[in-house]
Structures are given as C-alpha cells and as structure tokens.
Amino acid sequence: MKQSISVGRRKTSIARVYLTEGNGTIQVNDRPFEQFFPLETYQTAIKFPFVVTENEGKYNAYVNVRGGGTTGQAGAAQMAIARALVAIDEALRPKLRAHSLLTRDSRMVERKKYGQPGARKRFQFSKR
Numbered sequence: 001m002k003q004s005i006s007v008g009r010r011k012t013s014i015a016r017v018y019l020t021e022g023n024g025t026i027q028v029n030d031r032p033f034e035q036f037f038p039l040e041t042y043q044t045a046i047k048f049p050f051v052v053t054e055n056e057g058k059y060n061a062y063v064n065v066r067g068g069g070t071t072g073q074a075g076a077a078q079m080a081i082a083r084a085l086v087a088i089d090e091a092l093r094p095k096l097r098a099h100s101l102l103t104r105d106s107r108m109v110e111r112k113k114y115g116q117p118g119a120r121k122r123f124q125f126s127k128r
Contacts, residue, residue, distance in 0.1 A: 004087040008080030013068030015076035019084035022060030042074040049082040053092045
C-alpha cells in the first residue's frame, strides 16, 4: 500500500499531509475539506494537484493545518499534497512542476515599522 507524509508552507501556515491509497476522501483537521474550506476557490486549490496528475479519487488525504488564514492554509495544503504525490510517484514531478505546485511561494507580510501605522503607510503630514 502506497502512502506518504509531507509538509507544505504558505505565508505563516504549515500543512502536514498524510496521503494513502483510497477513494478520494480529503479531510482537513478531522473535518471534511468542504466544511473546513467553504469557498469554491480554496476547494479547487486543494484538488488541483490531483486534477493535474489525473489522480482524482485514487488517494485519501488527511491534512493537519495550522497558522495563518484560510488563503495561506489552502496554499500550504496544496503544496503538501503535491509533494506527497511526488514522494509516491516521482514520474509526476514534471506535471506538478509545470503548474508550479512544488515551488514555495516566499511572499510574506512585510513588518510594520516604528513611527508609522503600517509597513508602508505614513501618518498624515501636517504643515502647520
């Protein structure tokens, strides 16, 4: 029986995926992924690695995700699933690489600077 464990990261979110052969069940934090990610965009993002590699309904994915918001968590889960698929079958790497599913998105939130209300925003200037 083929199975794999992998980690994906996006923004401040970290996702661990346990991929096993099965009927296509995807659970996120012990809940169905449709319930955890109610928006269609996040659901398609998580299914995307399976669609690209034509493995829909062949593997069960159990995802543990923590940190960040829903966008980061969905992106982290997507990357972890893609990495797990490559660990099971190395021949899938070119397909996933072509859709840049194995590349870590390094964009992070820029830190707030002192004397300013945000990272780039300035307090209103008063001449008098």
